[in-house]
Amino acid sequence: MTAQPNRTEPPVDAMDRRIIEATQEGLPLTPRPYHELAVELGLTPDDVMARMRAMLERGVIRRISVVPNHYALGFEANGMSVWDVPDERAHELGHEIGTLDFVSHCYRRPRHLPLWPYNLFAMVHGRAREEVERKVARIAEILGAADRGHEVLYSTRILKKTGLRLSA
Amino acid sequence: MDAVNRRIINAFQGGFPIAERPYAEAAMRVGIEEDELIERIGDMLDAGTLTRFGPLYNAEAMGGALTLAALAVPAERYDEVAEIVNAFPEVAHNYERVHALNMWFVIATDDPARKATVLAEIEAKTGLTVYDMPKEEEFFIGLHFNL
Numbered sequence: 001m002t003a004q005p006n007r008t009e010p011p012v013d014a015m016d017r018r019i020i021e022a023t024q025e026g027l028p029l030t031p032r033p034y035h036e037l038a039v040e041l042g043l044t045p046d047d048v049m050a051r052m053r054a055m056l057e058r059g060v061i062r063r064i065s066v067v068p069n070h071y072a073l074g075f076e077a078n079g080m081s082v083w084d085v086p087d088e089r090a091h092e093l094g095h096e097i098g099t100l101d102f103v104s105h106c107y108r109r110p111r112h113l114p115l116w117p118y119n120l121f122a123m124v125h126g127r128a129r130e131e132v133e134r135k136v137a138r139i140a141e142i143l144g145a146a147d148r149g150h151e152v153l154y155s156t157r158i159l160k161k162t163g164l165r166l167s168a
Numbered sequence: 169m170d171a172v173n174r175r176i177i178n179a180f181q182g183g184f185p186i187a188e189r190p191y192a193e194a195a196m197r198v199g200i201e202e203d204e205l206i207e208r209i210g211d212m213l214d215a216g217t218l219t220r221f222g223p224l225y226n227a228e229a230m231g232g233a234l235t236l237a238a239l240a241v242p243a244e245r246y247d248e249v250a251e252i253v254n255a256f257p258e259v260a261h262n263y264e265r266v267h268a269l270n271m272w273f274v275i276a277t278d279d280p281a282r283k284a285t286v287l288a289e290i291e292a293k294t295g296l297t298v299y300d301m302p303k304e305e306e307f308f309i310g311l312h313f314n315l
Contacts, residue, residue, distance in 0.1 A: 029209060029221075031189055034188070062225070066209065068177050069217055107236075107303040108304045121236075151267070160259060163261075
């Protein structure tokens, strides 16, 4: 059965929300984690697994995965490279930069002139700043004349990192 | 970090099974037993090597809203402003960065109306201009640390 987008239905129903709430802290570390969730929610394990698969398909769940702390892995330099590229080329160039294996996130975002002229963001991680700088230089080379200015904003502290919390 | 933890991180950044015994399935892929995989993931969470293990939810696909916003915070007010911003449950991440715009935070909410409200409340409580930079287009996301 193919799910048809239905604009009158919310993308997550009440039971999906309960599954999301029950997994906000993560997947249970027990041999049958989906069964444990099922017991907690009064569903069958098959229901829980089917709903989670459906949420994966709809993109409500991006993925189920381990999220490494890149500082703990030795990737201590984290540079948000920001670029001023011509608007009409942002789509094409964003694609090209986004597929580089050392770019973890790549987005087009609005400028805030005059303070903030940048419209393309590419997150670059490295073990040290020199490594980030080499990677940024590679991006600059690819952009060529389309690079009308760029900066790299290094993070110096994580002030908060919790992820999405559902509203009450 | 030992070779097995490295294999676990490399193998499961991209996805983890939905199955009756997912750890048993996953453990086979990295050549260990189910109970060892469970224990190692738990230990890496406790040690802070992993910040999370489980489903990653997408606020926008849930009908909610997501944005990146920045503030230019005077040095002497930095901790006070960080406390105000972090107090909102909708603020999912907040990073200090070296720039005139020195505080960068992500708002993720399943209630799309909250995004504008939270930004306005942050402006009101801090007296600072919030630079809202919602994504206009998202390009391929790799995020794969090869260890």
